Amino acid sequence: MSRDWPGxxxxxxxxxxxxxxxxxxxxxxxxxxxxxxxxxxxxxPSRDRTRAIADAIAxxxxxxxxxxxPAARTPxxxxxxxxxxxxxxxxxxxxxxxxxxxxxxRAVELLxxxxxxxxxxxxxxxxSTPFEEAVAAAYTTKLGLGGSAFHLAESQAGPAETVxxxxxxxxxxxxxxxxxxxxxxxxxxxxxxxxxxxxxLIWFSPELRVTYRPRSSVRALAKQMYDTGKWRREVIxxxxxxxxxxxxxxxxxxLAIAAGTAAALVGSLTGSPLLRLGWAxxxxxxxxxxxxxxVTARSMSDAARVRLPLVLAVTHLSWGxxxxxxxxxxx
Numbered sequence: 001m002s003r004d005w006p007g008x009x010x011x012x013x014x015x016x017x018x019x020x021x022x023x024x025x026x027x028x029x030x031x032x033x034x035x036x037x038x039x040x041x042x043x044x045p046s047r048d049r050t051r052a053i054a055d056a057i058a059x060x061x062x063x064x065x066x067x068x069x070p071a072a073r074t075p076x077x078x079x080x081x082x083x084x085x086x087x088x089x090x091x092x093x094x095x096x097x098x099x100x101x102x103x104x105x106r107a108v109e110l111l112x113x114x115x116x117x118x119x120x121x122x123x124x125x126x127x128s129t130p131f132e133e134a135v136a137a138a139y140t141t142k143l144g145l146g147g148s149a150f151h152l153a154e155s156q157a158g159p160a161e162t163v164x165x166x167x168x169x170x171x172x173x174x175x176x177x178x179x180x181x182x183x184x185x186x187x188x189x190x191x192x193x194x195x196x197x198x199x200x201l202i203w204f205s206p207e208l209r210v211t212y213r214p215r216s217s218v219r220a221l222a223k224q225m226y227d228t229g230k231w232r233r234e235v236i237x238x239x240x241x242x243x244x245x246x247x248x249x250x251x252x253x254x255l256a257i258a259a260g261t262a263a264a265l266v267g268s269l270t271g272s273p274l275l276r277l278g279w280a281x282x283x284x285x286x287x288x289x290x291x292x293x294x295v296t297a298r299s300m301s302d303a304a305r306v307r308l309p310l311v312l313a314v315t316h317l318s319w320g321x322x323x324x325x326x327x328x329x330x331x
Contacts, residue, residue: 005035007087013077017095018048042081044072075179075187092165098211107167117172117200120163121208130303134311135214143292160204162192185231222318229322254320
């Protein structure tokens, strides 16, 4: 049945995305959507050819606009892109994300069907190397980061605390003040928290899928998780009622492993059998990681399977260390 489809603005914060930007924008422009569609790229000062690629895409397609993001921060980029957007439906996509076919159309339908301020779906992590494949598996297992509904394709549709990326009503964003630019990480969760507090609805649907490209090295993963842990502590500082076992488990495990290892080393030097029991902390953690990896890795390639225990340990301990250290300066 024919109908009027609202205009849609896809906003993308972009920084150092030479590898994936072209495919990400092409995936948006290939969406079969009957209404007007535009893409606003908020590009930060990148170390690669990202800006040149963005400008070339905009020169070739009038639906694409490029704006500068001198702060190089994600929330700043999102607010700048939303400010330059022309339409009342705002779709957030990352510079390395790939929308599933029909994503925009179905998201618009869900906004109308549910009355939600924001709808979102599954973060479909997919790796192209064995290490990336292992990181993708860590995202989708509860032993890794799979505690949230948007990490799991089998999650049921319904109201949610937060969703991956999101498709918003502009009026809802305006009503709560947009993205908090003091939240350099976890800005999506924080925004959704304010939307919920304002009496609005967040809706999750597994019909909406976005391909996510995981970090490709131990160093990049460790930095990502360390920063995430620092900002998760900031979230809990601002909103103490949001603290739960899932967020507190990594710092508790990190403390226990560090304390147990230190005690065991002292015990080895002093000959104290009691202190040598401290090896139970890192040993028990290793047993849990290896056992969990064996179960999770059944459908993975052999090369990815052997990397999964390392990926899980880096994820947990980097997150935990970041949480314990916290932000050096509060924004």
